[in-house]
Amino acid sequence: MSELTPRQMAILRALRQSNGRAPSSRELAQAVGYAPSSYGDLAPHLQRLEYRGYVKRGSFKFARTLTLTPAGLLAAQGFEVIYWEKP
DSSP states (O other): OOOOOHHHHHHHHHHHTTTTSOOOHHHHHHHTTSOTTOHHHHHHHHHHHHHTTSEEEOOTTSSSOEEEOHHHHHHHTTOOOOOOOOO
C-alpha cells in the first residue's frame, strides 16, 4: 500500500483512541489539527483512507459510522501494511 501522510496517520490514531465510539466530524477535525468547522478539509483524507481500505463507513443514514478495518488498525499502531486484500 502507498505511504500515508502525517494527517492520515493522525486520523487513524484518533479513530483508534476513540474507545469504541466513532468521533464526530468536529471531534475528528480537532484531533488532527484542523479547525472544528473545517470538515471540508478532512473529507478528502477520509475518502482516500476508505479507498485504500483503512477505514470503512457505514450507512449514511447513521452518524458516526466510521470504523477502522484490520489494515487501518495495524497502520494506526505504526505497522507498515504492505498488502491488504479488500473483502
